[in-house]
Amino acid sequence: MTMANITINGQKISAKAGITVLQAAREAGIDIPTLCDHPALSPVGACRMCIVEIKGQRALQTSCTFPVIEGMEIQTDSKMVTDARKLVLDMIFSERNHFCPYCEMSGSCELQDLGYRYHVDHWVFSTYTKAFPLDATHKYYLMEHNRCVLCGRCIRACDELVANHTLGLGQRGSESMVRADANIPLGESSCISCGTCTQVCPTGALFYKRSAFMGKDSLTQKVKSTCNQCGVGCGTEVVTRGGNVLSILGDWDAPVNKGLLCKMGRFEPLYDSRKRLTTPLLRTKGKLKEISWEEAIQTLAKQINTVKASEIGVLSGSYSSNEALYLIKKLFNEKLQVSNIGLTNTVAPRIFDKVQSKLEDIAQSDIILVAGSDPLNDQPVASFIIKRAVDKGARLIVVDDKKNGLAPFAFMNVDMADISKAVEVAKRANNPFILYGAGITKTAIAELKKLKDKANYIIVESGVNTVAAAALGLNNGYNPSGLKLLYVLMGEQNYEGADLLKGIPKNAFIVAQASYLSPLTERAELVLPAAIWSEQNSSLTNIEGRIQNINKAVEPAGDAKPDWEALQLLSAELGKNIAVSIDKVSAEVMKSLK
Ligand code: SF4
Ligand code: SF4
Ligand code: SF4
Ligand code: FES
Incomplete structure (x- = not known):
């Protein structure tokens, strides 16, 4: 790679030729303020916050678009540069409505941070009083055009990252507005609700409805985790405050999704209205009654000891973690010799001998x-x-x-x-x-x-953790006939009753380890409450074969436990102590993926 020798603020730097001055400065640890620029998007040079002085150039240049050239000398903080940036900010703050105290993003806004940095403490120009509309038609996020600085990040995100092309710029000059499709309300547009535009917006123009006015960044905690809604396994940042999940953001550093999420990963878990199960339940005189975990595990161990291995069946839902699936294999298959083990979803055949791509x-x-x-x-x-x-x-x-x-x-x-x-x-x-x-x-x-x-x-693969389940050999065919005990590891899976219960003998003892009330838990003799995605430490294997961590962001609801923890308690009760660790699971899953 050709390198160029340049000087920034008197500091000699060797930078890759062809990268931008902004990138070279950042790599050397020199900060240049930006607004329209975003590392995941192509540079457009729209806002002029990143202007720098380059020796030999007649005017100030936007560092986010100007390429590095051998021998160039750059000043990022000269008086001329800072005065020009202040002027840019004075103009932006004079346009539209930037009354920060009334804005949802106050305290977490890139424009506001720049205002503080360049001492914008009053309006230099008369303010623009035209009121722009507010588009609240979208289910998940809100577009407040009065806070928009026309940086175009949202438009580029929808085009370049999501390839959905919903957003564009309409009208001209001071009337310019971000618009959806042919200027229709967002809620009626071609938007697929991935939420990426909102994640990249630097101001309070786009914000999530679910977490609105619930606290600026400094009041929240962020936990990196993995989305468990499908087999892609996108990296997430779970934002919490006071033990509640406020929002789910895409993790820009995650190798699979590089910041992107879809509707299922970003929004749907926050709008789940299914009824949670929070205590173990045992059917007593026909009705499910609350019991302790100790009683639940003892009851289950006793039931398992009263039937033959051939009379036990195990079904895993697709949300089960690597650790839970590993314990199912070790406890039921290897220790208890149960072979009637299956999955609730179908596994695709392996037809190539080579390693999968990314x-x-x-x-x-x-x-x-x-x-x-x-x-x-x-x-x-x-x-x-x-x-x-x-x-x-x-x-x-x-x-x-x-x-x-x-x-x-x-x-x-x-x-x-x-x-x-x-x-x-x-x-x-x-x-x-x-x-x-x-x-x-x-x-x-x-x-x-x-x-x-x-x-x-x-x-x-369909479902979520199907790759790991198949790798551990848990899809070898399940047959409900003749079962006396069925253990269903349902987790968060949405349950459509009829199919799963088909063929199970009427007197079979059904154990449902599940997060939500469903026809399955209504039919079960014993219900074990399962922790959900935000409440546990565990891992998943994605469709590329990557093993990725789910990290606990909040405490489990009530007495719910991660599936693997409940299975470990059961193993101990049955006298079959089985240790599980991410390393053991990874080794086993990787062995069968090769
Ligand atoms: S939510 Fe996604 S699809 Fe919809 S406008 Fe924003 S980036 Fe485009
Ligand atoms: S809505 Fe946000 S991201 Fe889009 S142009 Fe306006 S300020 Fe920029
Ligand atoms: S549902 Fe799948 S594609 Fe969507 S964010 Fe989650 S892992 Fe990614
Ligand atoms: S960040 Fe360079 S012009 Fe906006």
Whole structure:
């Protein structure tokens, strides 16, 4: 890589040629204020906060767009620069309504921080009194146009990161406004509620309704964790105050999603209205009655000891953590010799012998073939990555017999029976990428194998922790007939009653370890309350095979316990002490993924 020798504020620096002056300054630990710039977005040079003096240039230059050139001499804090920045701020504060005390973002606003830094303590210019509208039509966030500084971060986030292209700039000059689609209310627009625009907004123009007016940044705590709503496993920051979860943000440092989240990960867990289970319950005289954990575990151990291994069945829901699945395997399968163990969702077949690729590798492909899975609806952040690649010129082929969310973005849509046509096109590509799920047929498997020497691939498993469950061999077929005891590790999974209870003998003793009340817990003899995503330390394996931590952000509701903790208590009661640690689980999962 060519390096350039430059000087910033008299300090000699060696910087990669071609990066911007702003990047070079940041790498050298020199702070330059910014407003429209965001590390995840392309620079546009719109706000002029980052201006610097460059020797030989007639005017001040925006450091976020100016490239590093050998020998350049830069001043980031000269009087000329700071006076010009103050002027920019005076103008921004004079436009629209920036009465900070009435703004939800006061105390957590980048514009306000700049105001303090450059001593903006009064209006230099007469204020602009036109009132702009407030758009409160979106379910999850609010657009207050009066606080907008037209930095365009939201527009670039929707275009460049989410590839949804909902936002744009409408009108001209002082009338300019961020608008959705053809200037329609956000709640009626093509917005898919990923919330990324709101996360990147530097002011109080876009903010989340659920956490509005609940406290500025300095009053909240942030815990890095992993989203458990699908198999992508996006990195999150869980924002809490006083033991309550206020919001979920995308973690910009997370390797899988690099800051992005979808509606399921960012918003839906905060709006969950299902009824929580908070105490162990035992059916007594036909009714579920509260009992202690001690009684619950003793009752369960006694039941297990009264039946044969062949009369026990175990079903795992897709939210179960690596640790819980590991304990299911060790306790039920290895120690108690139970073989009737299954999953509530279907596992896709492994059809290639090579190691899976990463989602970020999709960016390098020229043909993307999606077969038997619907990432747009089931693994949304993966679909953002696919749509981004399509925006940059990759061609998408969708093979599905069902309605597929990615179909409108594909240049070719075929039924599963015609997959050979898709494979023929993919063969001609330089760098094809296959994403397939449990919906592929035997014919499709044979066809996809023809691309084995050429294509990169990812198995887009349904559910959440399906990769780990399959790796631990917990999908070897479950049969409800003849069961005397069924242990269901339901966790947070949404339960549709009929299918799961089908075929289970009427007198079977059902144990439901679950977070929410459902027809399953209503039918169970024993209910063990399970901690949810924000209430436990555990880990998940994502569709790429990455093992990622879930970190506890708040205390469990009532007496709920993480699944792995309840399983450890049960192991101890049965005299089969089993130690579980992230290292042990990782080693076991990784062994079978290779
Ligand atoms: S929430 Fe997502 S899809 Fe909707 S406008 Fe914002 S960035 Fe675009
Ligand atoms: S809404 Fe926020 S991010 Fe979008 S242009 Fe306005 S200030 Fe910038
Ligand atoms: S794509 Fe999946 S893991 Fe990522 S935020 Fe959405 S639901 Fe969560
Ligand atoms: S941050 Fe450089 S112009 Fe806005």
